[in-house]
Amino acid sequence: MDMGSDGDLPRGVALAWGVAANPQRGPKRELSLEGIVDAAVQIADADGLGAVSMSSVATALGYTTMSLYRYVSAKDDLILLMQEAGIGLPPIAAGKTERWREGLTQWYRATLAVYDVHPWLLDIPVDSEPNTPNNLAWLDAGLGALAQTALPQTARVSAMLALSGQSRWEGQILRNQAANVIPSETLAELITPEQFPFLAPAIAAGSFTDGESEAFEFGLLRILDGLEVHMAELSAGRPGTVAQPDPDREFAKDENVKKTAARVKEAEAKLRDARQKQREAVTKARERSRA
Amino acid sequence: MDMGSDGDLPRGVALAWGVAANPQRGPKRELSLEGIVDAAVQIADADGLGAVSMSSVATALGYTTMSLYRYVSAKDDLILLMQEAGIGLPPIAAGKTERWREGLTQWYRATLAVYDVHPWLLDIPVDSEPNTPNNLAWLDAGLGALAQTALPQTARVSAMLALSGQSRWEGQILRNQAANVIPSETLAELITPEQFPFLAPAIAAGSFTDGESEAFEFGLLRILDGLEVHMAELSAGRPGTVAQPDPDREFAKDENVKKTAARVKEAEAKLRDARQKQREAVTKARERSRA
DNA sequence: TGTTAACTGTGTACGGTCTACACATTGTTT
DNA sequence: AAACAATGTGTAGACCGTACACAGTTAACA
Numbered sequence: 307m308d309m310g311s312d313g314d315l316p317r318g319v320a321l322a323w324g325v326a327a328n329p330q331r332g333p334k335r336e337l338s339l340e341g342i343v344d345a346a347v348q349i350a351d352a353d354g355l356g357a358v359s360m361s362s363v364a365t366a367l368g369y370t371t372m373s374l375y376r377y378v379s380a381k382d383d384l385i386l387l388m389q390e391a392g393i394g395l396p397p398i399a400a401g402k403t404e405r406w407r408e409g410l411t412q413w414y415r416a417t418l419a420v421y422d423v424h425p426w427l428l429d430i431p432v433d434s435e436p437n438t439p440n441n442l443a444w445l446d447a448g449l450g451a452l453a454q455t456a457l458p459q460t461a462r463v464s465a466m467l468a469l470s471g472q473s474r475w476e477g478q479i480l481r482n483q484a485a486n487v488i489p490s491e492t493l494a495e496l497i498t499p500e501q502f503p504f505l506a507p508a509i510a511a512g513s514f515t516d517g518e519s520e521a522f523e524f525g526l527l528r529i530l531d532g533l534e535v536h537m538a539e540l541s542a543g544r545p546g547t548v549a550q551p552d553p554d555r556e557f558a559k560d561e562n563v564k565k566t567a568a569r570v571k572e573a574e575a576k577l578r579d580a581r582q583k584q585r586e587a588v589t590k591a592r593e594r595s596r597a
Numbered sequence: 598m599d600m601g602s603d604g605d606l607p608r609g610v611a612l613a614w615g616v617a618a619n620p621q622r623g624p625k626r627e628l629s630l631e632g633i634v635d636a637a638v639q640i641a642d643a644d645g646l647g648a649v650s651m652s653s654v655a656t657a658l659g660y661t662t663m664s665l666y667r668y669v670s671a672k673d674d675l676i677l678l679m680q681e682a683g684i685g686l687p688p689i690a691a692g693k694t695e696r697w698r699e700g701l702t703q704w705y706r707a708t709l710a711v712y713d714v715h716p717w718l719l720d721i722p723v724d725s726e727p728n729t730p731n732n733l734a735w736l737d738a739g740l741g742a743l744a745q746t747a748l749p750q751t752a753r754v755s756a757m758l759a760l761s762g763q764s765r766w767e768g769q770i771l772r773n774q775a776a777n778v779i780p781s782e783t784l785a786e787l788i789t790p791e792q793f794p795f796l797a798p799a800i801a802a803g804s805f806t807d808g809e810s811e812a813f814e815f816g817l818l819r820i821l822d823g824l825e826v827h828m829a830e831l832s833a834g835r836p837g838t839v840a841q842p843d844p845d846r847e848f849a850k851d852e853n854v855k856k857t858a859a860r861v862k863e864a865e866a867k868l869r870d871a872r873q874k875q876r877e878a879v880t881k882a883r884e885r886s887r888a
Numbered sequence: 889t890g891t892t893a894a895c896t897g898t899g900t901a902c903g904g905t906c907t908a909c910a911c912a913t914t915g916t917t918t
Numbered sequence: 919a920a921a922c923a924a925t926g927t928g929t930a931g932a933c934c935g936t937a938c939a940c941a942g943t944t945a946a947c948a
Contacts, residue, residue: 315779323787332924333914341876342867343797359905381906394865398764398859400707408799415850417855422864429722433773435805442788442796449795459816471766479758482724487615492605496614497733504740505733512728513751523850524752525759535822559706559814566688566710574685574714578635580934586634597897623895624943649902663936672935676935 318383321368322390322438323431337369339377343387347424355426358388378434385430389440396447407530409451410465414473414526417444421477428478445470454542457533472529476522482517609674613681613729628660630668634678638715643693646717649679676721681729683715685740698821700742701756704816705764708735710754712768719769747831748824756824763820767813774809 320326338483345366350358360381365369378384380528397416403409436442448466457465499506506515611617635656643651651672655662659809668676687834691819712718729735739757748756790797799805 307648315783320777329924331914331916333923333926335925335928338876353759360907361905375907376925390740394861397669398814412853415853416857419855419861422854422858423817423862426770431720432769432778437779437784439787439792442793446793446796449799453795456921458804459799459802460756460808460812463799463804464812464815465819467770467812468766468819469762470764471770475759475762475766478723479726479762488607488725488728489605493728496730501730502733502737504744505737508740508750510752510764511750513754517751518834519850521751521755521758522799524755525820528759528827529816530822531826532822535826536819560808562703562706563709563713566707567713567720570685570710571714576638578821581631581635584941585629589627620895622943622945624897626896650933652933661898664934667896687897724912785912 317379319437321378321383322387335376337367337373337377338385341367342374342377343384343391346384346388347391350392350426351424355429356424358384360384363425386438389427389430390440392427393420393440393444395440396444403451404454406451406455407534408437410448410469410530410533411526411588413444413448413451414469417470417473418477421473421481425477425481428474432474456537461536465529472522472525476525480518480522532558599759608670609677610728612674613678628664628666628668628748630678632658632666632805633668633675634682637675637679638682641683641717642715644812646676649717651675667678671707677729680721683718684711684735686731686877687735694742694836697742697746697747697827701739701821701824702762702817703744704735704739705760708761708764709768712764712772716768719772723765747828752827755803756820759820763813763816767816771809771813 315323320417346358346363346457349366350360360374361371363384363590364374374384378387384456396413433482436445445463446471449462452462455462494509499507505514598653606614606616631645637654640653640657651665651687652662655665669678687704727736736754736757739760740753743753744757748751785800788797788800796805823877
């Protein structure tokens with residue numbers, strides 16, 4: 307099989323689109339990409355993404371490790387295809403709707419449902435905007451819910467981006483609810499009101515540990531509210547955002563970020579050097595006292 | 598060194614709090630936790646988290662791989678400490694402020710700056726709420742910006758949770774801007790208006806590829822707007838959210854998610870079995886025709 | 889003041905990861 | 919029939935994290 311990047315597409319992506327040169331010459335293939343991905347997904351469902359190795363997948367299929375490389379050029383390809391298979395297609399419901407809040411909420415719920423079925427999806431790092439059919443279908447579905455709103459195209463995409471991030475975040479945190487075993491009393495001892503003036507009262511009020519799920523519900527509602535007022539302002543022909551941040555102060559995005567990044571970097575370097583010197587001093591003192 | 602979990606804290610977390618039984622008996626220690634973490638951070642800064650191995654860190658320090666295990670009980674501990682060191686303390690600015698929007702915006706910018714300095718932070722999976730001093734300090738700083746608002750404690754924590762997720766998301770996506778090399782023409786060919794009725798026009802409008810950074814700015818502003826209207830409603834003594842979603846429909850969170858999850862799971866199993874059977878049929882047909 | 893016991897850094901070894909490459913075999917094309 | 923491409927396999931190499939035994943160093947206890 308060609309396996310070289312098809313046109314301009316990275317190999318894995320090309321496979322996901324089903325755009326891949328199929329060979330004619332050699333022996334009939336005994337395996338199939340579909341079957342391999344299915345097997346890998348089942349392993350991940352059962353024992354997590356960490357249990358998915360070229361060897362474990364091959365063994366599950368009754369073939370040798372290296373045989374997989376005739377179908378997939380690297381493990382990363384397999385992971386990409388697993389992601390695409392795992393995310394699947396969004397529930398058909400989508401379509402245009404006048405009730406965009408309901409549409410987006412259900413879109414959001416649906417993503418959570420998928421993360422519930424395939425938690426390992428959250429272990430796959432996102433390394434670009436969606437490029438593959440199913441992922442784009444989810445985006446499309448979300449945009450559908452916004453199709454009848456006053457938002458311009460760009461804003462719709464941005465809104466879906468924000469929502470995607472939020473649902474992924476919720477999925478990640480909720481998944482590890484159980485793993486978070488530090489007893490709140492212990493934590494309360496460490497979190498003194500002097501060191502954490504604003505956090506300590508929050509913990510005292512019990513607002514930290516309980517109600518994870520409701521916390522995310524709050525976030526979702528805020529985003530939806532934010533979209534709603536924004537739409538209202540747009541419809542009213544007004545500029546755009548409630549309480550536009552003051553442009554005079556050092557507030558503009560990129561400069562601010564770059565500037566503080568530089569400051570952080572410098573401060574860290576200074577600290578690190580100081581620590582380094584102290585360590586060296588200690589070592590020398592020890593050596594001297596030994597001689 | 599004891600290295601056993603100190604009290605109820607996982608070892609790594611105990612180390613981060615500086616709560617760790619220090620040994621008295623044996624030879625003086627030549628290395629230090631600080632030094633090890635510093636070295637690891639520098640490697641990650643230079644070549645990414647993937648370049649951080651027990652061996653690479655030890656070599657950088659001029660010691661053997663196994664020596665590190667006298668300071669850290671597993672690589673995961675080291676990663677946790679790297680995270681804590683990398684995130685550092687939030688800029689002092691924080692504190693109470695009447696201008697919560699500005700406070701949160703700067704908090705958000707500051708996190709992005711940190712991700713800019715230590716992109717590898719985004720490669721470390723989040724597997725619990727923050728437990729370590731620096732991470733809690735960031736939370737505390739964020740809560741400080743909300744201290745003079747009408748939000749109850751729980752809502753403040755929830756708001757910070759949402760904001761944290763969003764900044765992490767932005768950091769992750771922006772970092773890989775460069776890696777996303779699929780030419781938009783190629784993508785445009787694949788994304789047909791029939792298959793992607795809502796996405797296709799968005800791409801045609803150029804709303805997909807350009808302006809990543811502004812897209813996230815939009816998201817941030819929506820969250821802030823959402824918080825603002827929520828505060829306003831609270832101050833006005835009204836219930837809570839603009840256009841509360843209809844509770845009659847199948848809309849409540851957990852049931853809905855669980856239900857669709859079950860549906861997804863079933864549908865997938867069915868599909869998978871069908872594919873499996875077809876594959877077997879093909880194989881058998883081949884064998885028969887061969888005999 | 890020995891003696892004991894704890895702790896140090898080191899070296900070896902094991903099981904695991906991904907994948908490059910040579911190999912005989914199978915099937916199509918010429 | 920010959921040429922050639924594609925298949926699945928086996929070997930081997932370069933890494934990874936870490937369990938464990940070892941000799942040497944230091945403090946605490948008899």
